[in-house]
Amino acid sequence: MKFINLLKKELRELINAQMIIGLVVSMSLLVLIGGIMGDAIEDAVSNSGDVYICDQDNTEFTKRVIENLNAMGYNVNEKSVTKEDSVEILEELNINSLIIIPKGFTEGILKNNAASELEYISRIKSTSAMASLRDGSTSAIESIKSIISNLLMQEGYGLSEADITVLENPVNLKEVTVVDKKSANVSASTIIGMASTQGMIVPIVIFILVMFTSQMIISTISTEKIDKTLETLLSAPVSRLSVLGAKMLAAAIVALINAVAYMIAFSSYMSGMLGSTLDTTAVIGEALTMSDILKELGLKLTAGGYILLGLQMFMTIMIALSVSLILGAMATDAKSAQTLVMPIMIFAMIPYMISLFMDVNSMSNIVKIFVWLIPFTHTFTAINNIMFGNWPVFWGGLAYQFVFFIVCMYFALKLFTSDKIFTISLNLGQKMKLKKVKKG
Amino acid sequence: MSTILEVKDLSKQYSKVLAADNVSFSIDEGEIFALIGPNGAGKTTTIRMISTLIKPTSGDAIVNGYSINDKPEKVRESITYLPDEAGAYKNMTGYNYLKFMANIFTNDKDKAETYVKRAVEMCGLGDRLNEKIASYSRGMIRKLLLSRAVMTYPKLAILDEPTSGLDVINALEIRKIIKDLANKGMSFLISSHNMLEIEFVSDRVGIISKGKLLVVGKTEELKQRYNVANLEEVFERVVLEHEVY
Ligand SMILES: Nc1ncnc2c1ncn2[C@@H]1O[C@H](COP(=O)(O)OP(=O)(O)OP(=O)(O)O)[C@@H](O)[C@H]1O
Ligand SMILES: [Mg+2]
Numbered sequence: 001m002k003f004i005n006l007l008k009k010e011l012r013e014l015i016n017a018q019m020i021i022g023l024v025v026s027m028s029l030l031v032l033i034g035g036i037m038g039d040a041i042e043d044a045v046s047n048s049g050d051v052y053i054c055d056q057d058n059t060e061f062t063k064r065v066i067e068n069l070n071a072m073g074y075n076v077n078e079k080s081v082t083k084e085d086s087v088e089i090l091e092e093l094n095i096n097s098l099i100i101i102p103k104g105f106t107e108g109i110l111k112n113n114a115a116s117e118l119e120y121i122s123r124i125k126s127t128s129a130m131a132s133l134r135d136g137s138t139s140a141i142e143s144i145k146s147i148i149s150n151l152l153m154q155e156g157y158g159l160s161e162a163d164i165t166v167l168e169n170p171v172n173l174k175e176v177t178v179v180d181k182k183s184a185n186v187s188a189s190t191i192i193g194m195a196s197t198q199g200m201i202v203p204i205v206i207f208i209l210v211m212f213t214s215q216m217i218i219s220t221i222s223t224e225k226i227d228k229t230l231e232t233l234l235s236a237p238v239s240r241l242s243v244l245g246a247k248m249l250a251a252a253i254v255a256l257i258n259a260v261a262y263m264i265a266f267s268s269y270m271s272g273m274l275g276s277t278l279d280t281t282a283v284i285g286e287a288l289t290m291s292d293i294l295k296e297l298g299l300k301l302t303a304g305g306y307i308l309l310g311l312q313m314f315m316t317i318m319i320a321l322s323v324s325l326i327l328g329a330m331a332t333d334a335k336s337a338q339t340l341v342m343p344i345m346i347f348a349m350i351p352y353m354i355s356l357f358m359d360v361n362s363m364s365n366i367v368k369i370f371v372w373l374i375p376f377t378h379t380f381t382a383i384n385n386i387m388f389g390n391w392p393v394f395w396g397g398l399a400y401q402f403v404f405f406i407v408c409m410y411f412a413l414k415l416f417t418s419d420k421i422f423t424i425s426l427n428l429g430q431k432m433k434l435k436k437v438k439k440g
Numbered sequence: 441m442s443t444i445l446e447v448k449d450l451s452k453q454y455s456k457v458l459a460a461d462n463v464s465f466s467i468d469e470g471e472i473f474a475l476i477g478p479n480g481a482g483k484t485t486t487i488r489m490i491s492t493l494i495k496p497t498s499g500d501a502i503v504n505g506y507s508i509n510d511k512p513e514k515v516r517e518s519i520t521y522l523p524d525e526a527g528a529y530k531n532m533t534g535y536n537y538l539k540f541m542a543n544i545f546t547n548d549k550d551k552a553e554t555y556v557k558r559a560v561e562m563c564g565l566g567d568r569l570n571e572k573i574a575s576y577s578r579g580m581i582r583k584l585l586l587s588r589a590v591m592t593y594p595k596l597a598i599l600d601e602p603t604s605g606l607d608v609i610n611a612l613e614i615r616k617i618i619k620d621l622a623n624k625g626m627s628f629l630i631s632s633h634n635m636l637e638i639e640f641v642s643d644r645v646g647i648i649s650k651g652k653l654l655v656v657g658k659t660e661e662l663k664q665r666y667n668v669a670n671l672e673e674v675f676e677r678v679v680l681e682h683e684v685y
């Protein structure tokens with residue numbers, strides 16, 4: 001049948017070694033990422049029974065509350081603090097969250113029959129989705145509220161039943177969020193929600209940019225190769241360095257124009273979102289805008305932060321360009337040229353996904369090194385590293401990227417100044433067919 | 441007459457084929473030399489080595505006094521190369537392509553202008569030069585590229601299958617241009633598998649098959665030596681003769 005004949009030809013063209021390798025690689029990557037994520041979630045959940053409480057009130061009533069909390073399955077660790085400042089408190093105890101029952105807590109509820117204030121300090125280290133999967137303190141606070149309500153209901157504590165207005169809402173929560181060495185009176189979930197939009201959109205922009213610039217270079221190199229205009233250029237009295245340099249510079253300029261346009265759009269979008277005034281449940285005290293709070297915590301990108309982010313992006317684009325030079329040189333026809341962007345896509349996709357969901361810095365060492373070896377990882381974690389002040393990781397990543405870039409450029413130059421550019425090809429399918437023909 | 445190109449035992453081993461096997465010949469100033477041979481004979485491979493695009497496995501070629509191995513950048517100043525089945529930048533107009541290439545060959549604005557003027561005249565594309573190359577036919581592109589290859593009056597123009605894709609009239613015109621330029625002192629290394637055409641244009645030919653340059657000589661000499669009427673028959677005889685062994 002003619003149709004079957006046509007179908008066979010189309011299938012043979014689509015199902016080739018490149019496609020199968022691509023499939024295998026992306027599948028094993030998904031499995032790998034799944035494994036990493038599973039471990040990370042397990043880690044996060046296994047710690048969730050631990051609750052740190054500092055009972056400054058230290059009355060019969062608060063002791064009973066803590067006893068009840070223990071009975072509910074929480075692993076309550078009692079701590080005492082000597083410091084005033086939230087940042088110093090967490091540092092002193094070397095923990096990431098602490099519930100403080102202040103002096104006068106019992107008195108407020110039992111004597112004044114009013115809601116008392118409970119303080120909750122927590123530190124956030126990243127804005128990845130996994131960061132919101134935190135220890136058990138948040139649910140412990142809910143449990144404390146219901147324990148208090150139950151105690152009041154069952155035992156009365158001398159309050160007349162009609163009086164127990166406090167039953168409804170016995171606790172006012174004062175949340176303090178610590179970032180690096182700064183703190184602000186705002187709930188961690190608000191911060192993560194806000195900062196993660198910032199941390200979510202930048203990677204998307206970077207991902208688009210990387211793909212866009214890579215595709216650009218791969219297609220110019222491969223069309224020059226296929227049309228043989230490259231042969232004309234390389235046999236002309238012009239230095240090969242300038243041929244390559246012009247290509248890279250042009251692509252870098254286009255990419256940077258794009259980057260700047262995206263960043264302007266992005267920052268105006270962010271200022272629109274951050275400008276809104278928060279309601280008073282999120283912030284105790286004066287009405288602040290989210291922008292003020294992020295600034296207070298050092299989470300808002302300053303001009304310097306934007307410059308560093310720009311530097312990162314530039315390095316990333318240069319890597320994408322140099323790798324693409326090499327990939328583009330491997331094209332033998334228009335179809336293979338399209339699939340050549342695959343390796344870049346895969347190696348941009350892994351860190352992109354990981355950075356969306358997890359904090360790379362808190363992963364286990366082996367996994368971390370593996371992920372860090374992918375140069376684009378440092379791009380996707382850059383904004384978190386800048387916001388949370390992980391400077392060694394940021395600069396280390398940038399240095400690694402620079403070395404990676406130099407190595408790639410070295411190979412690209414070697415490729416273009418030798419005759420390899422005209423003799424290499426990555427057409428695995430063809431090679432396999434050749435072997436078959438020889439054997440057969 | 442001085443020698444422009446001297447090819448000395450040039451060989452190229454690809455991973456699986458020995459595409460050129462100790463090829464030696466030379467071209468004098470103002471001479472048109474044609475490499476003829478069947479498909480896959482090694483013509484393009486030999487030409488690419490002389491054009492400094494691929495490095496020979498062994499052997500050397502001296503172009504205008506410079507070795508392709510030691511001074512490729514000097515060699516590039518004396519040659520132009522027209523690849524087989526080449527295209528051009530599709531988004532450029534023909535005119536802009538000529539201008540772009542002229543400025544690749546020289547930094548001098550006036551010189552570049554002269555080059556472009558020559559090419560415009562030679563290619564005969566007229567107003568079509570202002571259209572994008574994407575809209576050109578195969579033959580039009582070939583003529584554009586050919587005029588580009590000779591517009592700088594290089595010492596040695598290396599043309600791989602210069603008239604492929606051209607109709608009889610255009611091919612004739614191109615041959616005339618090549619002859620005129622050779623009379624002015626330009627040397628040509630061209631390849632073809634169209635023997636009859638080559639007979640008209642070339643001063644000397646080299647017959648290459650399976651990477652080996654079998655015979656080199658003036659067309660008339662070869663015809664006499666083998667006692668045949670045309671180059672095609674010479675070719676047939678030579679190839680058959682060598683296959684016996
Ligand atoms: N890049 C390459 N890698 C491996 N083998 C090659 C390569 N280029 C050419 N060859 C092989 O070298 C041999 C000579 O090829 P070449 O292109 O020089 O022939 P040609 O004489 O120009 O043929 P045609 O008339 O078809 O253009 C062929 O067997 C070809 O398959
Ligand atoms: Mg050829």
